[in-house]
Amino acid sequence: MIESGTPAEPDNKAKTDNGNKAGKPASPRRKPSRKLRSGRSIVPRETIAGTTLIFVIAIMTFLACITLGAVSMVNNSADRWRSDISREVTVQIRPTDSVDMESAIRQATQVILGFDGVSRVTVLNPAETARLLEPWLGSGLDLEELPVPRLMTVALTGDTEPDFSAMREKLEAEVPGSSLDDHRAWVERLTTMAMTMVAVGTGIFLLVMAATITTVIFATRGAMAGNRDVVEVLHFVGADSGFISSQFQRHFLLLGLKGAAAGAAGAILLFIILSIWTSASLATPEGDQISALFGTFTLSWGGYAGMVIVLFLVAGLTAFTSRWTVHRQVNTLQNYRK
Numbered sequence: 615m616i617e618s619g620t621p622a623e624p625d626n627k628a629k630t631d632n633g634n635k636a637g638k639p640a641s642p643r644r645k646p647s648r649k650l651r652s653g654r655s656i657v658p659r660e661t662i663a664g665t666t667l668i669f670v671i672a673i674m675t676f677l678a679c680i681t682l683g684a685v686s687m688v689n690n691s692a693d694r695w696r697s698d699i700s701r702e703v704t705v706q707i708r709p710t711d712s713v714d715m716e717s718a719i720r721q722a723t724q725v726i727l728g729f730d731g732v733s734r735v736t737v738l739n740p741a742e743t744a745r746l747l748e749p750w751l752g753s754g755l756d757l758e759e760l761p762v763p764r765l766m767t768v769a770l771t772g773d774t775e776p777d778f779s780a781m782r783e784k785l786e787a788e789v790p791g792s793s794l795d796d797h798r799a800w801v802e803r804l805t806t807m808a809m810t811m812v813a814v815g816t817g818i819f820l821l822v823m824a825a826t827i828t829t830v831i832f833a834t835r836g837a838m839a840g841n842r843d844v845v846e847v848l849h850f851v852g853a854d855s856g857f858i859s860s861q862f863q864r865h866f867l868l869l870g871l872k873g874a875a876a877g878a879a880g881a882i883l884l885f886i887i888l889s890i891w892t893s894a895s896l897a898t899p900e901g902d903q904i905s906a907l908f909g910t911f912t913l914s915w916g917g918y919a920g921m922v923i924v925l926f927l928v929a930g931l932t933a934f935t936s937r938w939t940v941h942r943q944v945n946t947l948q949n950y951r952k
Contacts, residue, residue, distance in 0.1 A: 667833045667866075668873040674826040675877025675928050678819055679921040683885055685815035686917040692808035699801045703778070705735075705766040708791040715764060722789045726768055731776040738765040763791075826928060830866065830935040849944060859940035863933045870932030871925075878925040885913055 705726065707718050723735045738746075740758075743765060770776065782794040848858055889912045 664865075664869055667829070667869050668876070670829050671826065671870055671873025671928060671932065672877040672880070674822050674829070675874040675924060676880050677877075678822045678826075678924050678928070679878050679881030680884070681815050681819045681822065682920050682924060683881065683913055683917055685812050685819070686913060686920065688808045688811045688815070690914075692805050692812075695801050695804055695808075699797050701770050701772060703768045703770070703794060703796045705768060705785065705792060705794050706763040707766070707789065708763045708793075709761050710791050713791050718789050718792070719764060719766070722766060722785060722792055725784050725788055726766075726781065729776040729781050731771050731774040733769045733771045736767045736769070738767070823928075823931070827931055827935050830870075830932045831939050833866070833936075845944070855941050855944035858944055859937045862940045863937040866936035867929060867933035870929035874925040874928040874932075877928075878921050882918060882921055885917075889913075 705722060707713070707715065707722060709715060719737055723737075726732055726735050743762060744753075746765075747762070778794065778796050785792045785794055845858055893912075
């Protein structure tokens, strides 16, 4: 029998539980660790916005690499034009009734070789002349029926530059119908055009980079808007802006690498295909004219290395821009709480 005035003794388990609840102080709240325990990011990996961003970054990187390759080719062409003008000039002899062409060619050769800085004189035969005129006059022409001038290429040593004014005057005096063209006026115009294209290409490249940064900013804000509840909960339980931004930075770095790699690979493949096509069409007049203006669309190792640099630059800009955007958003949230 238990007396009615005596309270019943609680069991040992109840004592232990009550002691743990009342006797031990509550542990302080800890900040979230840098790594999520589940190993997953707070930002969804596969979303429509993420897939769209990869596609947009691929397009931007492709355009940036194409611009870089075009600027590199134009710059190389300008350097080649300047190099050619320093090594070669052209002499032409117009046919007239009173001129013996073969005698005039020999006389012009003697005059030209008499100047310092000239290494050799090459006379183009009728077949080579017809090939030069084929893009404009077509094939199968009999040049003997047309008043086509004979062309002579003068190779220069490069050590000393001949006196072109004196050479021109002597040729015109001793060889009737002859003229000398040092190509300097044309090369200056082409070089100016090339430098203008380089400047325009550089501007386009910078605009593409600016568009990429703007796209990433809006995509990051959209991702934060879609995960606003998660971001607010992490922030309210003590997660700092560094932890939250690192999650978004890792996510957008992977997206940037995927998109930039696809765009750069597409640009590299395009230049390889164009290089193969122009190399295969060199024997045609159209191919010769294209290669004379733009080369063989063959980029140097520096050009391909530049595209790889653009790849990592776009990915880095994507990660940096997302981190900066998240920092601003979290700081705004902190100011709102205050």
